[in-house]
Amino acid sequence: MKKIIEVENLDVRFLQPQGELRALRGVDLTIQAGEILCVVGESGCGKSVLCKTIAGLLCKEGVIHSGAIRYEGVDLLACSKQESRTIRKKAFAVV
Numbered sequence: 001m002k003k004i005i006e007v008e009n010l011d012v013r014f015l016q017p018q019g020e021l022r023a024l025r026g027v028d029l030t031i032q033a034g035e036i037l038c039v040v041g042e043s044g045c046g047k048s049v050l051c052k053t054i055a056g057l058l059c060k061e062g063v064i065h066s067g068a069i070r071y072e073g074v075d076l077l078a079c080s081k082q083e084s085r086t087i088r089k090k091a092f093a094v095v
């Protein structure tokens with residue numbers, strides 16, 4: 001089946017006056033065509049940060065330290081801002 005979204009080894013941190021908070025460490029996931037993925041976990045485990053990072057809506061204190069987010073094979077973290085914006089506008093929605 002066709003891979004739509006692939007997240008690989010995603011690491012997101014927040015820079016705070018008291019130090020660095022590691023919100024996501026080495027997150028991997030794949031969503032294939034027709035699949036629905038539910039992310040479940042206790043409060044504060046990183047569900048919202050994961051979704052915001054994929055959607056390009058991470059606040060400015062958040063730093064994507066490493067990893068890849070691919071949409072139909074295009075790495076949204078490595079391509080141009082213009083290209084990632086065009087893909088996200090066409091393909092992603094947040095409720």
Ligand SMILES: Nc1ncnc2c1ncn2[C@@H]1O[C@H](COP(=O)(O)OP(=O)(O)O)[C@@H](O)[C@H]1O
Pocket residue numbers: 014016021023041042043044045046047048049050059061
């Ligand atoms: N803007 C932010 N600044 C600093 N820390 C944040 C920010 N947003 C989220 N965090 C921290 O990142 C971690 C993951 O949060 P979050 O993704 O909101 O959890 P949840 O799984 O409940 O949605 C938590 O430790 C949270 O305190």
Ligand SMILES: [Mg+2]
Pocket residue numbers: 047048049
């Ligand atoms: Mg949340």
